[in-house]
Amino acid sequence: xxxxxxxxxxxxxxDASKAFVDSVRSACRxxxxxxxxxxGTVGGVSxxxxxxxxxxxxPSVLSDPELKGQVLRLSAxxxxxxxxxxxxxxxxxxxxxLLLAEWLQANPQTAPEDRERLCKQVRLxxxxxxxxxxxxxxxxxxxxxxxxxxxxxxxRMELEGPKRSRLALAASGAYxxxxxxxxxxxxxxxxxxxxxxxxxxxxxxxxxxxxTTGQLGSRVDVVFSKTRSAKLC
Numbered sequence: 001x002x003x004x005x006x007x008x009x010x011x012x013x014x015d016a017s018k019a020f021v022d023s024v025r026s027a028c029r030x031x032x033x034x035x036x037x038x039x040g041t042v043g044g045v046s047x048x049x050x051x052x053x054x055x056x057x058x059p060s061v062l063s064d065p066e067l068k069g070q071v072l073r074l075s076a077x078x079x080x081x082x083x084x085x086x087x088x089x090x091x092x093x094x095x096x097x098l099l100l101a102e103w104l105q106a107n108p109q110t111a112p113e114d115r116e117r118l119c120k121q122v123r124l125x126x127x128x129x130x131x132x133x134x135x136x137x138x139x140x141x142x143x144x145x146x147x148x149x150x151x152x153x154x155x156r157m158e159l160e161g162p163k164r165s166r167l168a169l170a171a172s173g174a175y176x177x178x179x180x181x182x183x184x185x186x187x188x189x190x191x192x193x194x195x196x197x198x199x200x201x202x203x204x205x206x207x208x209x210x211x212t213t214g215q216l217g218s219r220v221d222v223v224f225s226k227t228r229s230a231k232l233c
Contacts, residue, residue, distance in 0.1 A: 028054040029070055032078070051078060052087030057190065058095040062102070063198045071099065072106040076114040079103055083121035084180070089190045093126035096187070097136075104141065116143045124181040125156045132156070148175055155182060 032051055051074070061067045074082070082088055083096065090096055100118055104110060110118075119142055124132065136142065137149060144152075151171055158164040168177040176182070 025054050025056065029067075033070060033073060046081065046085065047078065048081030048083075048085035049087040051082035052085040052089070055082070055088075057089035057091075058099045059091050060089075062095055062099060063196075068102065072103055074103070076107070076110055076118060080114075080118055080121060083118065086188070089188045091189060092128060093123050093187065094128050094131045097122050097127065097131060101139075115141065119143055121180050123183045123185075123187065124152055125184060126186045144181075151175055152181060160184070 028050065032047070032054055055061050055067060055071060061071050071079070079100075083100065088096070100122060104115060104118070124136070124144075127136065132153065136144065137146075151167065152175070155164060155167045155171075155177065158167060171177055
């Protein structure tokens with residue numbers, strides 16, 4: 001499988017057969033799901049890189065019920081390997097945080113130490129302003145103290161230079177500015193499913209309840225339908 005991963009053309013290559021690459025990805029995912037109890041390497045390739053390639057990226061997973069269901073079945077060790085991989089593509093780090101939240105909700109038995117390791121793989125400095133400033137502080141399950149959050153926000157606002165270096169020095173012994181939380185390099189920006197039409201539907205009762213209670217910002221259950229556009233069920 002690792003040898004296949006190394007020799008396959010990218011699915012965006014005009015000379016490659018996308019259908020063939022997709023079928024190999026699907027087979028690769030099934031194999032990885034059967035052996036997802038731990039990280040490590042397969043044929044010299046890290047399991048995290050294989051998972052990142054096989055699952056094509058955070059936004060693609062979140063948009064596809066089948067892919068999402070498979071990711072939610074990964075072990076904590078396998079998910080940690082994928083989140084730490086440089087092969088996990090996304091259009092925004094917001095989607096990586098959202099994917100982690102979905103996994104934790106589907107795996108409520110996750111041990112606190114495993115949850116903390118998973119959270120440590122999110123590149124907080126790459127979150128959008130909306131997520132960093134308004135969503136992240138509300139996540140009581142995310143192991144980030146208010147003091148650490150304030151320091152991280154200040155660190156993110158500063159460009160590389162003397163002031164950022166002083167912030168890193170001041171954090172020595174308290175916050176790890178070399179961790180993924182502070183990483184200044186975004187993940188690879190791409191979407192495997194660019195141009196694909198995803199359809200969905202929302203239950204009428206859920207929408208009415210959200211409108212009448214003023215909770216439009218809260219989560220509602222979304223189901224995918226076979227129609228070509230959004231509709232009320």
